Amino acid sequence: GDLTGLRAILLGADLPVVVDELERMAPAQRTTAFRLLPRASAVRAFQMLAPAVQADLLGELGSRDVSRLIADLDPDDRARTLDGLDHDLARQLLAGLPEDQRAKTQRVLAHEPETIGRWATPELVSVPKDATAGEALRAVQEGIGAAETVYVVPVIDPDRRVVGVVSLRRLLATDPEVPLASIMREPISVHATDDQEIGANVVRDHGALAVPVLDDEERLVGLFTVDDAMRVLQLEEDEDSARTAGTSRLVKPYLSTSVASLVRSRIAWLLILIVAATLTVNVLDYFEASLEQVVTLALFIPLLIGTGGNVGAQAASTMIRAVAVDDVRFVDLPRVLGKELATGVALGAALAIVAYAPARFFTDGQVALVICLSLVVVCALAATAGGLIPLLARRFGVDPAVVSAPFITTFVDATGLVVYFLIAGAVLGL
Amino acid sequence: GDLTGLRAILLGADLPVVVDELERMAPAQRTTAFRLLPRASAVRAFQMLAPAVQADLLGELGSRDVSRLIADLDPDDRARTLDGLDHDLARQLLAGLPEDQRAKTQRVLAHEPETIGRWATPELVSVPKDATAGEALRAVQEGIGAAETVYVVPVIDPDRRVVGVVSLRRLLATDPEVPLASIMREPISVHATDDQEIGANVVRDHGALAVPVLDDEERLVGLFTVDDAMRVLQLEEDEDSARTAGTSRLVKPYLSTSVASLVRSRIAWLLILIVAATLTVNVLDYFEASLEQVVTLALFIPLLIGTGGNVGAQAASTMIRAVAVDDVRFVDLPRVLGKELATGVALGAALAIVAYAPARFFTDGQVALVICLSLVVVCALAATAGGLIPLLARRFGVDPAVVSAPFITTFVDATGLVVYFLIAGAVLGL
Missing domain, CATH: 3.10.580.10 (CBS-domain)
Structure with a gap:
């Protein structure tokens, strides 16, 4: 009963919808549903599946189905599929192909992954x-x-x-x-x-x-x-x-990804960042005497570094995009720094005006002054760092997106605290 | 001398390179360079410029050049260009077109901005x-x-x-x-x-x-x-x-954007977030007595909420992407929450193990226990919120990207502090 319904849906639906449904299914159900697709649709749907899902599906289909499916693919799609498979299985499938298709596929496979060669179709008219x-x-x-x-x-x-x-x-x-x-x-x-x-x-x-x-x-x-x-x-x-955001790309759709894979995709950056965050502990430990004298200084730590982090993330995101589309190059560094410094000061000043009232509500006038001055300096620092770091990353051949938001936030946290306590020391005479 | 060199570059270069160079030039220089392009290239280059740059360029060119350029565009490109211009100028240019081109352009302009109708070319064969x-x-x-x-x-x-x-x-x-x-x-x-x-x-x-x-x-x-x-x-x-990152999209390339426009593109979110951040001041004010008793608790506030923010941002970014490509829908909410809760606990446990040594270095065993327990709870909360919020946003018709990273960070900051001081109260008997 169920399968008839499934087939009706699959036959009637748009191919992208079918692909979407297949990716959401459990592996056994997916294999059953896939077998019900007409041959031409099956090949096109297969080409549109995520590579990790392709590998799962090939593991479940019988070897005759697999050979036929692989033979029906275009050479470049076939190469990318074989790449995601166990080495022995891939070699065996390759060996089962007709001579000319095998040769074409091998030529595609000879190129490095993530190069254009892997996507070049040899089936053309010249x-x-x-x-x-x-x-x-x-x-x-x-x-x-x-x-x-x-x-x-x-x-x-x-x-x-x-x-x-x-x-x-x-x-x-x-x-x-x-x-x-x-x-x-x-x-x-x-x-x-x-x-x-x-x-x-x-x-x-x-x-x-x-x-x-x-x-x-x-x-x-x-x-x-x-x-x-x-x-x-x-x-x-x-x-x-x-x-x-400091994670690695999921190779399968979210719902098919295990908790263990989610943890693996996220843990590396978090470990690096928590080690970096001990910097903030160091900074505060250094200023512990000031904190003991004026505990209300602690109340504004999250607000101050949170705002700095947001300003830095905004600047970084704008700059990462500008670098990606080649609007900005390393030679433009002085212009970028000038713009971001001015922008950061302006943002900090606006935020300081807004923050003054709550600051006065929770503390006295001198601490409020410390908070407002710190906001201006922290925002200026954060915007400048957010503009600078992606450009530096690109210059040194690192993907700007890697060193962006979390990196800048941690940097701003530590320097922001130093700024805050230095200004507090100067104004309050600690 | 300069212009001859410029022309040579422009004539020899690939069109996207020419467009890129034009967008990087100062307005006056850009107009001169644009005039040197052969007519066919000029039209194609113009179509590839950012709309705000197109408007600048049209303001600098003579009215005869403008009319000719506008007449050479395809109807859908022409409509998008006219849209970016001063209303009177647009009407005047439209009036100057040949009858059939004017009618085609008006039909495109009748569609709402950002709809497919604005991109539909009527020049086809059926x-x-x-x-x-x-x-x-x-x-x-x-x-x-x-x-x-x-x-x-x-x-x-x-x-x-x-x-x-x-x-x-x-x-x-x-x-x-x-x-x-x-x-x-x-x-x-x-x-x-x-x-x-x-x-x-x-x-x-x-x-x-x-x-x-x-x-x-x-x-x-x-x-x-x-x-x-x-x-x-x-x-x-x-x-x-x-x-x-909580900014609005720049309408011009970065280097042509003024500091005032940069500030405008970023200030709205920062104001909302700094108001929200006064929540963290409230929370800490409420726990001020505990802070006065154990000032070392303050040392770990930035580390704790920073880590929580990072975990939340990771989960949110994964979920925003999964929602955007339709891998996950609102009906999948229970599965998402289960996965993110488990992932958050696992990440928190791993980070707690790493954080234990520095915690012991700066404080005593009981405070270290508070820190490690808080890390687990905060990470679990942050991951769950990061998974939940984009799905809720989508459900209520809000762009998930709008309520993402900065929003979640602020949420995690406030709840994280409550968790931290509640656990501190229980363990240390404050």
Whole structure:
């Protein structure tokens, strides 16, 4: 009864909905549901599953189903799937493929993970540079069955070097007698060894449907298509958003991730940060005599360092984004510091005005003055550090997202306390 | 001398590089550089500039240049540009357009900002449902000059309702005599009134090159293309990353943004958060007697609430992402709470073990016990709140990214202090 209902849902639903439902199911149920999908949908759905879920599913399906599924994939999807599998199983599946598909897959697998080479489809139509528009169009029509895309046609010389690119649209709009050389565009290309994110940004910035992928000798390896570029950008966004908060990216959907995996994805940063946080204990221990004299100073510690942390996180987040989209480079450091210092002082002054009333309510006028002055200095420090640290990280080849929010918060906590007690010492004469 | 060099750079460089350089220039220099671009590149570069930079540039160019530039844009790009301009100027520019272009632009402008309607290009090729593949291909060849894309061809009935979609690839691979009805696919479509992010996700999830955009009566309005979908996703990513840190998205590139705009983009959240932070002052004021008795309790306040904030931010960031990609829904709340509670306890226990040694170094055994117990409880609370709050936000129609990190940090600060002093009271008998 249940399965009939399931099948109806699966047959009627949009593919992304089906994929979503599959990722939410328990493994055994998922396998049953997957078996009910028509073959063509099954292949497309499989390609859209998270790699860790793909591996789970292959472990549950029978070996005949697995071989057929693997054979149906495009070479670049197949390579990424095999990558997520146990080494022996992957080798065995590879061996079971037809000769030409095995060779194509092995060429993709030869590239480093997270490079463009891993996403390049070798199944394309290319044409020699001395062809005419009509000849190119015929080549497209002959290759149309096997190619992953035919909308972008690389034009190559006898050494497979890409000398131009012509769109199918252009071919259709051109007189068949016209030589390709006069209608092709300069190729925008990427290298197989490039980082996948760089290649995806090229596709996005040019609004391209596909770009040729070249090897070290500038020869055509394949095409990097816009749908793959969007998947890369989504993966990278997952990773950045995880890093910003100091966790590692989950390889499975949240509900399929075990508590142990959640703990592993978060513990490393917390350990580093708690060790760093003992700095704040040190600072307070150093000023313990002042604290004993004026215990009300302690009341405002969380407010002060919390505000500093927020100001720092805001600046860092703006700067991480500006660095990621290349709006800001290391040479702009002086301008960034100037802007952030001014912004921090202005924010601190505004917040000090707001904080003065509650400060007066809980303490006397002198302590209130300490709190307000400290807010201005801490906000200035926090904004400047938030602007500086991502730029420094980028300069030294570290992902800016890694050293962002939690790092800056801890830095601001420790320096903020020093500032607070130094100002308290000066104003209150401790 | 300078200008010749500039022109050489601009002529030789990739378009995204040119756009990047333009956005980094001072306004006057930018206008000069822009005037040197060949007309076709100028139009494409202009379309890629941030809307606020476009407005600046139009303010500096002469009115004849502006009219020509506006006339060269596609209707959907033109609508978005006009939207960023002073109302009178926009009306004047619209009035200067040829009749058909003005009508197309006005139809785009009739849609709400940030909806798919604003990105739908009306310049497409559609074919009637009783056509053959050959007739459809001829329609494509006739429309190829004016259309923004011809790779996705909507198939419509006499009322302009979309009954299917056929790719140009399919048309080329099919015998010209075959009726369209037998080769078209079920259309995956979006509505003009849909939020732009929803439409962009549909394009990404289906790996589509373009999807038909429908009005309320399911009639064809235009096509939403993959390059626009990528731009939407980039805008939304900018916005989410800003919101997560409690700022608003900058409308201009960072270096062109004034200190006053930076302050405005950040001050609102800081004011809310500093008011919320007076809660922590209240809590500590309430426990002031305990603090006076055992001043060393104050030493560990920043470490404790800092760690709690980090754990909460990790959980929130994971959950915001899971909600955004629809891995987790409100019905999954019990599973989320169970997982996060268990994860929080495990993280807290691990951190307590690490914190025990420094706690013993600075204080006695009983205070160290208070610190370690508090770490476990605070981490459990923080992880649970971090998992809960984004789900609740989504449930009540608030963007989860808005209420995330800073919100959770403030919540954890206040509750963490209560937990700390309650445990201290119980263990130390205060």
